[in-house]
Amino acid sequence: MLSRIARGMYELGRCIERTENVTRILDVNHRMSLELNYFSDLDVWSPMLSITGSRELFDSLYDEVNEINVYDFLLLSEDNPRSMISSLNLAREHARGMRERISEEIWEHINRMHIEIQGVVLDEVINRGSNRFNRRIQLFCNAFNGFADNTMVHGEAWQFLRLGRYLERARMTARILGIKYYILLPDSDEVGRPLDLHQWQALLRSVSGYEAYRRLYRARISPGKVINLMLFDPRFPRSLSYCIRHVRDGLSGIGCHTDSQKTLFAQIATFHEELEEGNGDVVLDQGLRSYLEEINARCSDIHQQLTSGYLDPMIILDSFGHETPMGTQAQQQQQVHQ
Amino acid sequence: MESNTSLWPSYDAQSFFDEMLDESGKPRPHYRKLYAWLRRRNGEDMTDLQREADLSLLNQGVTFTVYSDARGTEKIFPFDLMPRLITASEWDKVEAGIKQRLTAMNMFLHDIYHEQNILKEQIIPTDLVVNSPYFCREMMHVDVPGGVYAHISGIDLIRDGNGELLVLEDNLRSPSGVSYVVENRWVMGRVMPDLLQQHRIRAVDHYPQMLFAALSSLARVENPNIAVLTPGTYNSAYFEHAFLANQMGAELVEGRDLLVDNDILYMQTTEGLVRVDVLYRRIDDEYLDPLTFRADSMLGVTGIMHAYRAGNLVLANAPGTGVADDKATYAYTPDIIRYYLNEEPIIPIVPTYLCRRPDELAYVLDHLEELVVKPTDASGGYGMLVGSHATKEQIIAFRQLIADNPEHYIAQPIQKLSTHPTLVEKDGHKVLQPRHVDLRPYAVCGSDGRISVLPGGLTRVALAEGQLVVNSSQGGGSKDTWVLYPEEGENHA
Numbered sequence: 001m002l003s004r005i006a007r008g009m010y011e012l013g014r015c016i017e018r019t020e021n022v023t024r025i026l027d028v029n030h031r032m033s034l035e036l037n038y039f040s041d042l043d044v045w046s047p048m049l050s051i052t053g054s055r056e057l058f059d060s061l062y063d064e065v066n067e068i069n070v071y072d073f074l075l076l077s078e079d080n081p082r083s084m085i086s087s088l089n090l091a092r093e094h095a096r097g098m099r100e101r102i103s104e105e106i107w108e109h110i111n112r113m114h115i116e117i118q119g120v121v122l123d124e125v126i127n128r129g130s131n132r133f134n135r136r137i138q139l140f141c142n143a144f145n146g147f148a149d150n151t152m153v154h155g156e157a158w159q160f161l162r163l164g165r166y167l168e169r170a171r172m173t174a175r176i177l178g179i180k181y182y183i184l185l186p187d188s189d190e191v192g193r194p195l196d197l198h199q200w201q202a203l204l205r206s207v208s209g210y211e212a213y214r215r216l217y218r219a220r221i222s223p224g225k226v227i228n229l230m231l232f233d234p235r236f237p238r239s240l241s242y243c244i245r246h247v248r249d250g251l252s253g254i255g256c257h258t259d260s261q262k263t264l265f266a267q268i269a270t271f272h273e274e275l276e277e278g279n280g281d282v283v284l285d286q287g288l289r290s291y292l293e294e295i296n297a298r299c300s301d302i303h304q305q306l307t308s309g310y311l312d313p314m315i316i317l318d319s320f321g322h323e324t325p326m327g328t329q330a331q332q333q334q335q336v337h338q
Numbered sequence: 339m340e341s342n343t344s345l346w347p348s349y350d351a352q353s354f355f356d357e358m359l360d361e362s363g364k365p366r367p368h369y370r371k372l373y374a375w376l377r378r379r380n381g382e383d384m385t386d387l388q389r390e391a392d393l394s395l396l397n398q399g400v401t402f403t404v405y406s407d408a409r410g411t412e413k414i415f416p417f418d419l420m421p422r423l424i425t426a427s428e429w430d431k432v433e434a435g436i437k438q439r440l441t442a443m444n445m446f447l448h449d450i451y452h453e454q455n456i457l458k459e460q461i462i463p464t465d466l467v468v469n470s471p472y473f474c475r476e477m478m479h480v481d482v483p484g485g486v487y488a489h490i491s492g493i494d495l496i497r498d499g500n501g502e503l504l505v506l507e508d509n510l511r512s513p514s515g516v517s518y519v520v521e522n523r524w525v526m527g528r529v530m531p532d533l534l535q536q537h538r539i540r541a542v543d544h545y546p547q548m549l550f551a552a553l554s555s556l557a558r559v560e561n562p563n564i565a566v567l568t569p570g571t572y573n574s575a576y577f578e579h580a581f582l583a584n585q586m587g588a589e590l591v592e593g594r595d596l597l598v599d600n601d602i603l604y605m606q607t608t609e610g611l612v613r614v615d616v617l618y619r620r621i622d623d624e625y626l627d628p629l630t631f632r633a634d635s636m637l638g639v640t641g642i643m644h645a646y647r648a649g650n651l652v653l654a655n656a657p658g659t660g661v662a663d664d665k666a667t668y669a670y671t672p673d674i675i676r677y678y679l680n681e682e683p684i685i686p687i688v689p690t691y692l693c694r695r696p697d698e699l700a701y702v703l704d705h706l707e708e709l710v711v712k713p714t715d716a717s718g719g720y721g722m723l724v725g726s727h728a729t730k731e732q733i734i735a736f737r738q739l740i741a742d743n744p745e746h747y748i749a750q751p752i753q754k755l756s757t758h759p760t761l762v763e764k765d766g767h768k769v770l771q772p773r774h775v776d777l778r779p780y781a782v783c784g785s786d787g788r789i790s791v792l793p794g795g796l797t798r799v800a801l802a803e804g805q806l807v808v809n810s811s812q813g814g815g816s817k818d819t820w821v822l823y824p825e826e827g828e829n830h831a
Contacts, residue, residue, distance in 0.1 A: 255609075311608075316599070
């Protein structure tokens with residue numbers, strides 16, 4: 001299929017996932033800040049900006065880091081290319097360019113949300129409870145995924161949508177886990193005490209993981225097990241392992257034709273195998289922060305290789321499957337002229 | 339005049355030639371069955387059918403984008419349920435006339451981009467051709483695949499007050515509308531199957547196959563990769579681009595999907611770069627290649643002209659065909675046909691005054707009220723003056739425009755376009771009223787100059803009362819056009 005269409009589907013999947021994740025990050029922060037009331041001098045909003053990598057942009061737009069401004073910046077600011085509304089607008093833009101490739105239901109679903117969101121004002125969101133608004137967005141995103149999985153042909157276009165969705169989710173799960181470390185560096189005094197447990201619990205709830213944790217582990221909340229659930233548990237649909245398995249399966253559904261595509265697939269398969277062996281306590285011992293940084297780097301690398309291998313290929317594949325890099329013949333010709 | 343049905347409350351074609359009814363108000367022989375069918379229907383019946391047809395087109399997404407609407411709202415191209423009928427014998431003439439014209443036009447294009455004999459022999463003024471904004475110097479001495487320049491054409495015909503068919507305009511760049519021909523017939527079959535069954539009508543749904551066959555016959559390889567190049571989803575004809583690509587099994591591409599390497603055109607796919615052998619492009623010459631034409635074009639492909647000139651690509655239509663459908667060239671088309679084919683034109687043209695000729699300019703300036711004035715390089719009904727419908731101020735302003743820049747204008751006597759019964763809203767239901775129509779038959783040209791004309795075409799209808807401009811950009815609609823088989827309703831008397 002055309003790379004442009006593949007890229008559009010991939011980006012559409014990412015946009016929807018990012019839309020949902022912005023609201024999830026805000027949720028976890030909101031919950032944590034409720035627990036932190038008596039630490040009133042603690043700045044809980046700055047870490048949000050570090051996590052989303054947008055501190056500089058934020059400072060150029062607002063005077064002060066506070067709840068209202070951060071909400072405005074992350075939810076409704078069109079100046080922030082990673083805000084919820086920017087992601088949603090971009091998603092609609094991609095969907096519009098691929099009307100023939102997505103189902104009528106998906107188009108209508110996105111278009112309706114797009115119209116609904118244009119009239120939203122921040123005051124209203126805050127007054128009625130940001131939680132309520134975030135729920136609305138999460139409902140939209142999950143319904144989108146439902147429509148995509150149940151009304152689209154599971155061909156190449158759908159596979160690229162899936163790739164975008166799960167790769168973005170993998171990165172975001174790692175990022176949400178990182179919040180804990182930005183908000184309150186693991187203070188040995190606090191580990192295992194009520195405040196610490198409250199925070200882990202808030203974290204779990206933000207990825208719809210609290211009940212899953214209770215059911216799967218039937219144990220009190222321990223950091224090692226939370227990490228197991230969020231990173232390594234193949235049964236939990238927001239875990240890193242689950243996401244990378246879908247990336248691998250998506251890619252195998254699309255097929256690998258060129259050498260770089262085959263290399264990428266092998267790499268993802270290895271990554272997945274490693275995640276299957278992962279253990280939360282070991283990760284904690286060796287340092288969660290550096291582990292999460294490594295995860296993030298690997299996901300970025302997969303994204304880069306997907307782009308160069310599928311979305312912007314510069315390889316000419318002849319009918320015998322032989323590869324010729326672009327421009328080589330032309331260079332030879334030029335040399336003859338010299 | 340029949341008045342026992344509310345469909346015909348006051349039908350008066352006045353002095354115009356009406357396609358369905360003769361001077362005495364009786365249906366012409368080939369329209370008798372349709373007329374009889376209509377007599378059994380009333381305004382409410384037709385209102386229901388029209389609503390059903392409109393809904394069907396909307397649901398199918400047979401739409402065009404309205405440029406003036408920032409939100410990109412899509413509307414259906416107004417479709418009138420009353421079909422336009424053409425007899426087999428008249429169609430034979432149309433088909434022969436279009437084949438003749440297109441053959442001559444391709445020879446003309448080959449000549450002016452090679453030896454230029456027609457200019458040397460002063461059949462056409464040299465400056466008129468080489469100074470045309472559509473003349474493309476980059477095409478000089480390029481041998482195009484199969485010698486075909488205009489692969490796809492839509493030549494506009496009108497019928498004058500005497501019932502004679504005339505050529506109004508040649509469209510040899512990228513005429514649009516053929517998807518509506520196919521879709522209109524499909525809707526007619528859904529909404530009024532009984533009426534279709536009563537007639538023996540030639541099919542039109544094979545147009546994509548016709549186009550596919552013509553385009554692939556010009557490629558060097560056995561199973562060529564064909565792609566349709568669209569400016570994108572915001573283009574008003576995007577529906578048609580997607581329709582043709584789907585129906586031909588071709589890839590619908592944008593400029594950013596394509597790249598040229600070593601004089602070969604490729605499209606970027608998830609399996610790597612795949613060679614494109616034939617490109618049916620629906621973007622204008624000037625946007626085609628930023629290296630050769632407009633450097634700021636984001637729609638085209640860098641280096642595509644190199645691939646074309648190297649003979650590695652079939653480009654339909656070829657760049658530079660616009661010089662042949664220029665409205666100033668139009669005045670010379672009968673001479674072009676005589677020069678290359680040694681034949682008289684089968685379908686005549688409308689008498690045309692070239693404002694570049696001093697004596698004709700003087701006549702035009704004195705008679706603006708009776709003339710239609712058109713800029714030589716515009717299409718879609720933009721920038722023209724219909725003298726009889728213009729205000730005094732408009733005429734004064736236009737007189738100045740022409741006097742300042744005479745080479746830019748041509749003028750023609752106002753044509754009494756024929757009328758056709760058309761469904762018009764009146765008091766909450768439909769009635770039939772005469773509305774002016776033209777006819778755009780589509781033709782494709784393949785290897786060895788073999789031309790096929792689609793039996794049918796787009797009948798465009800000006801929906802406003804008295805309006806003579808039928809272009810969709812000026813609020814026109816369309817009708818299904820039925821070319822009848824021989825013996826079907828012909829008057830042998």
